[in-house]
Amino acid sequence: MIDIKVTIPMDDKTIVDITPKTDLYELIISLKNKGVSIISEDPDNCIISRKIYEKIFYFYDENICRGDTLNTYNWTFGKSNNYRLLNILEKENISNNSKVALIEKVNCFKHIYHSIGNFTVLERWHKNGEAFCINGSRGTGSLRDSWPLTLLCIQDYISSYSKLEKNPLKYSFENNKDTIQYFSRYRLSENGFELFCDDHYFSPNLYDNKIEYGYVCKSNNGNYEVNLDLFDGLCFEKPLPENIQEIEQYIERTTKKIVERGKIILSEYGKSANVT
Numbered sequence: 392m393i394d395i396k397v398t399i400p401m402d403d404k405t406i407v408d409i410t411p412k413t414d415l416y417e418l419i420i421s422l423k424n425k426g427v428s429i430i431s432e433d434p435d436n437c438i439i440s441r442k443i444y445e446k447i448f449y450f451y452d453e454n455i456c457r458g459d460t461l462n463t464y465n466w467t468f469g470k471s472n473n474y475r476l477l478n479i480l481e482k483e484n485i486s487n488n489s490k491v492a493l494i495e496k497v498n499c500f501k502h503i504y505h506s507i508g509n510f511t512v513l514e515r516w517h518k519n520g521e522a523f524c525i526n527g528s529r530g531t532g533s534l535r536d537s538w539p540l541t542l543l544c545i546q547d548y549i550s551s552y553s554k555l556e557k558n559p560l561k562y563s564f565e566n567n568k569d570t571i572q573y574f575s576r577y578r579l580s581e582n583g584f585e586l587f588c589d590d591h592y593f594s595p596n597l598y599d600n601k602i603e604y605g606y607v608c609k610s611n612n613g614n615y616e617v618n619l620d621l622f623d624g625l626c627f628e629k630p631l632p633e634n635i636q637e638i639e640q641y642i643e644r645t646t647k648k649i650v651e652r653g654k655i656i657l658s659e660y661g662k663s664a665n666v667t
Contacts, residue, residue: 395654397661399442401427407439411653414502415439435460435510444512446663447593447656455569456512459526461606462621462645463536464504467631468497475631476638483635493635500642508653511591514573524570528563535630539606542588542617548574549583559627585615592652593659604651621645 396410405427407418415434423429430438435458444451444458469475476497480490503509516526525545530536534544540559547554548564564570577583588607607615619625622632622640632641 395657397657397664399439399660399664401438409439409443409507409657411508411650411657412503412506414505415507416505417502433458434505440507440510443507443656443660447659448512448590450590451512453515455515455573457515457526458510459513460504460536461509461511461538461649462504463530464501466530466535467641468501473497479634479638485635493638496642497638500646503646503649506649506653507656508649508651514567514569524567525560525563528560532559533627533630534559537621537625537630539617539619539621539625540627540630542606543619545574545587546584546615546617549577549587551578582614588615593655604648606648621648 394410396408398406398408400406401422405422405425407422409415415437416432419429419432419434419437419439423432428438430436430441434440440458441453444456448456450456464470467475469477473494476494480493513526514524516524525541529541529544534540543555544558544560544564547558548560552558552561558564564574574587577587580586592605606618608618610616621644622637624637632638
């Protein structure tokens with residue numbers, strides 16, 4: 392049900408209601424204009440997100456963790472002016488009405504992209520600004536902030552580089568002490584990737600019962616495998632949708648995953664915070 396809602400206390404005077412479709416960016420800007428401390432204007436690291444992380448991630452520590460966006464709007468569509476989307480549309484032989492309709496659909500997706508179901512936590516960015524940590528590095532090269540491709544890199548690292556011929560994040564995994572420490576508990580475990588996924592998604596039932604809503608699925612031997620179904624043809628050589636059909640697939644499939652995951656996050660928050 393979409394109408395899951397939790398109430399989050401901000402301070403002595405301010406409380407906010409959050410649903411799986413709440414645009415956190417719009418909400419935190421509104422709070423900022425009212426003088427409420429939001430810590431950061433990044434939706435994945437604002438005070439609202441942090442309060443949720445504290446309740447649902449047992450390992451969350453602001454000294455070693457930071458919010459991270461799973462699938463990034465800026466890379467996919469070209470920031471607020473949608474330049475990448477417009478470049479794709481220029482190459483397509485469709486009517487102006489169809490172009491306008493797709494642009495509107497993309498702009499609506501921007502609100503879903505800013506909702507809590509599109510965020511998780513990873514190791515904190517290096518304090519000295521070095522670009523070794525996974526948070527920053529996954530936004531470059533062949534990944535373009537694609538969460539399924541990032542998961543493939545994480546699975547490969549946890550599995551001692553046994554899955555990929557070349558891991559785009561290998562340098563980041565091996566050259567930052569915070570990253571090494573963060574992933575150590577998973578690398579030391581026989582089922583480390585499954586443990587990582589359970590930690591960051593809160594409910595294995597999401598995969599057992601609603602595989603189409605997860606970023607991983609179970610293989611025949613019971614292990615988790617990464618689900619590359621955001622759009623047809625997703626791979627390291629094509630991390631982003633490149634035509635109208637792929638864009639429409641991306642919006643539809645990613646929206647389902649984000650909203651369903653948002654329901655789980657808010658449900659877990661409600662249990663931990665004893666709110667409904």
